Amino acid sequence: MLVPMTKVCIVGPKRRLDRALEELHRLELVHLKDAKEEPYSVSPLPEDEGRLGRADELRFLIADLEALLDLLPGPNGDRPKADLVPGAVDAGYVLARLDEVSPQVEEIEQRLETLGDEQVVLPRYLEPLENLLPLVPELARLEEHELDLLRLDTVALVLNTDDESVVETLRGELAERIGNRFELVYENIEDGAIGCVLVFSHDDTEAVHELLGKEHVRHAALPEGYEKHSLYGAVATMKERIRELPAEISRTRKELYALLRPHEEEWRPLLAGLRAELEQLEAAALVGGTHRAFVVSCWLPKAELPSLREELEKRVGSEVVVEEMPSDPRDEETPVLMHNPRVARPFEFLVRFLDLPRSGTLDPTGLMALFLPLMFGVMVGDVVYGAVLLAISLWLKRRFAEPGVLRDLASVLLIGSVWSIVFGFVFGEALGNLGYQVLGFDWALWVYRPNALTPLLIFALALGATHVVLGLLLGVWQGFKARHRGEVLEKVGTLLVLAGLFAVAGLVAGFLPGGTLTPAVAALIVGLVVVMGAHGRMGLLMGPLELIGAVGNVLSYLRLAAVGLASAYLAIVANEFAVVAPLWIGVIIAAFFHALNLALAAFSPMIQALRLHYVEFFSKFYAGGGHPFVPFGARAPEPPAVERPLTYETNNP
Amino acid sequence: MEVGLIAIGAAIAVGLCAIATALAQARIGAAAVGAIAEKPELTGRAILLVAIPETLVILGFAVAAMIILILGG
Structure with a gap:
């Protein structure tokens, strides 16, 4: 779900601005916004020479410190958090330390460069x-x-x-x-x-x-x-x-590390302090003001508002006031923060991968956490493959203990592999038909896929219809909330047409009594008219196209059966190889094919399930284009590496 | 003989659709990679666009399944 946000305006005397910014930076609760763009009348703060000069000085020191720390091997991503009072990091002290170490570093770097040149x-x-x-x-x-x-x-x-x-x-x-x-x-x-x-x-x-x-x-x-x-x-x-040369280069490099290592512990907090102060100085550009007061405009999670008020009063004083401003939750400028139950959280990155949901719309993460692994499991549907994938995902989760994309992917794969084992029992498959051959009887809880094409196709279509109808219902709800009459009509019309089509299909298959034909056809016609009406003048053209698209969306779920059958048949082929050749060669070939099938099973069903969500499901209700909530003071990722222009030497005049 | 013809019919239904999908995906994929190189944040949408023609081959699969189920008895 998306965390409800509220817009606030923080007002206080100008002399408390630095203190207020410092505390806001420390609290990491607010997403700053340019106060000058607000409807109330404030003017930019007058340019403060001292502030600008200090910011330049800090940028210079930060660049130097970063350059020196980058020379050390290992990840430099862990930036210690520091909220130091502006000026608390003594820039003179940092400069003196840099002046002391830099010449020695430059001398060693020069030597390294010479040795490198010699090696070439x-x-x-x-x-x-x-x-x-x-x-x-x-x-x-x-x-x-x-x-x-x-x-x-x-x-x-x-x-x-x-x-x-x-x-x-x-x-x-x-x-x-x-x-x-x-x-x-x-x-x-x-x-x-x-x-x-x-x-x-x-x-x-x-x-x-x-x-x-x-x-x-x-x-x-x-x-x-x-x-x-x-x-x-x-x-x-x-x-x-x-x-x-290699030994000498290695010796020189060790000399460089030995020179820098003792300073690393001191420099990293200093660097964090300098960055924090620079962020606070730069934030002042977003602040507006009157003759005596400053005005900070920002967003924060609604639930955090009392905490912000309390903390600012305690730390800065009662002169600084936090005022909640009226805001529309559907305002596109509202920053977006996703917050889902722990089990669904790994799926957030899959939603963000497409786009961040817009404020005031639905966050589909929870539904994705339910349906995506289920579809993955339907396609893999093999006890042994599922167990191997489970083991791999557990190993990946242990290997990547830190939060990140790889850990999230491992979590997604873990849930998917559990569903694969479940559907393995449903379809009675273990390494394809090997389980059946070893046990000697059909142990499928439902049907063995290669022998039951029709039930499998119907199951895939039923799952698709459920998913698409759910998407349409969410679209209706969202359109209703946003008061988009056209959107509601279009989705309702599509639902009617789909209901009519399902009823006709049920009649043809003999599942429904003949009396349902009239309401089915009526639903079809009414739905078509409603969809055409929703599109206005272009309705005659767009209405039928929309409906063909919706039917195509449902049929698209046939891939659940297609990919699953392909995987099952590949496993059967692998097992056939094991018996046609001499045993040891057969086992090797079978193992190779099963490994190939497993690799495909980990990759292809995940892509297909993702596609079904992005194209078929999300297109019914999802509204992207949200801006991420970036709390002031939160540790930002490292800036991307700057591309260095290539220099060419040429003999041409 | 009849079974063979049914199998060939089903294979053509899937095969031709697969070729059509491949041709469409080749063009979309090339353009998508170019777009991602310029704007990596478009990766999600690029995957979406590349995935769209896959419906063709799924429809081919549906037709092949119908040929087998209806004609093959």
């Missing part, structure tokens, strides 16, 4: 160098100072081409510049790349580099720190370094 860059150097080593094995062993003694220089080149004539062109150019005082060897090192090593006299260094620069040939320079080694030495050192 070194393998890129290593691969071409390893390919070049065999070209000049003797020279590759010489250190730089040994090459200096021989007055020789070497340059390693990688040409991004397969065309060997490019090397010959380069050779020709070199010969033109420095005669025959060089050696150029090359080899295809990979697809689209030729590796070259050029050895030349130290005297020609300038000419060679000038030529390479002119021809836009880039040589593969060794990374800093590796130039003094021979090529062999550089490759060996790089490999060693690549091996060492």
Whole structure:
């Protein structure tokens, strides 16, 4: 059900505003509304430089603290609650702590970044160098100072081409510049790349580099720190370094955690205090005022009004007055808070998944908690599958102890699996027909599905008719409450037509006496006329369409039989496999098919049952578009991660 | 032979409806995923829209069941 809400206006002297906001934040009872949008005449509070400056300062500190705490591993979602008096968190103290720790953190982060870069860059150097080593094995062993003694220089080149004539062109150019005082060897090192090593006299260094620069040939320079080694030495050192890097990165990261961990306990409450104060400062923008008074407009659950009055009087003083304002519960601006019995609460998220119900309309959570697991059970309808799903849902509930979507889903599955076991007994199915074969007799409480198509179809249609008629009755009630005459007429007309159709079907099947034909046809005709009338000028077109839709809605529940039969037949096929092949292969294949069927049984019936609710049931009465009730001061979820723009490096001008 | 023809008739009734549903869902599904990428809060309504053409195949199932039950005796 939806919690009844009331709109209140909190009025007090301006000097008590900060105190009042602080207490409202602590109470977490009210949903703030912009007082300036109210019909009574209030003006915005004058901009307070001190307040604005303090808010900016807090935003800066919060961003810094969040950035530092985000560096620590593990969930950061648990935000301790703190309602500190504005100013109680000493911003100067926080700033001093940040100034003390931030430089050290920045230094470690810089190191981590360098190590990360090295981890990425070194393998890129290593691969071409390893390919070049065999070209000049003797020279590759010489250190730089040994090459200096021989007055020789070497340059390693990688040409991004397969065309060997490019090397010959380069050779020709070199010969033109420095005669025959060089050696150029090359080899295809990979697809689209030729590796070259050029050895030349130290005297020609300038000419060679000038030529390479002119021809836009880039040589593969060794990374800093590796130039003094021979090529062999550089490759060996790089490999060693690549091996060492993960451990060094891990050590550095631990160093960072060791630096931050001791502060975490102190920082989290400080962060919560800063956030609380910022929320209170920002809330002031929603407050209106007169010359001397402030006016806060807000919504709260009606039942909490005495508590709000009492608490504000006790904590802020009798100068601050809470006045209940007249409000229409059907006002679309009224925030919506769902509150259902414990057993139905896990289904609230399934309703919200479609849309939040609008204020003053029906909350279908309770009905969903009744019908959805029942329909799920009708479709699965197998004792063993139900028991396995029950075990899985119990495990999921233990695994996800914290409230959340997964825990709610586990609860929904748990109730569904209990109904599956119940309908397993009703249909006499345990791993399809295996229970029947093992026990040797039909133990179904009603019918065994594969042998009873007609009763199963009638059962599905009956369940569908019940569900749709219930939806229509709720629609009538809702239309009546909202004084929507057209809506009431349309729903009543549809109900009459459905009643007429059911009666005709009953007559055809021989369940009803012949005398019911006249009232059945009368109900059909009257219902059709009423639906047409409800649609006004478009009635001739829309009326029949609406009725076809309603009949289609009932027929749609045949999926309960269809999906259930498909599941039962798949189980039978799995059991057949077990006997046609050698026993051990048969058992494996049967187990595989049963596992597949179970996976489908957990997923498909849930989707189908949801669809029947969203499309067939809710369309009769449900009105979405509600705004959630967000109490001022309640812990809000973490803000979504900000998308970081990608930066590209390009050589294009 | 007659049983075989009845079975083929029922299979065509379900099969053609399934193909039609698949074609409709393919288009709606692609559009729905695009909408969800832009506005994740539309997930519920997107599922609803994708689910609507499923009624076609259920009607096909109903026709197939009638063929089997009425003609198959």
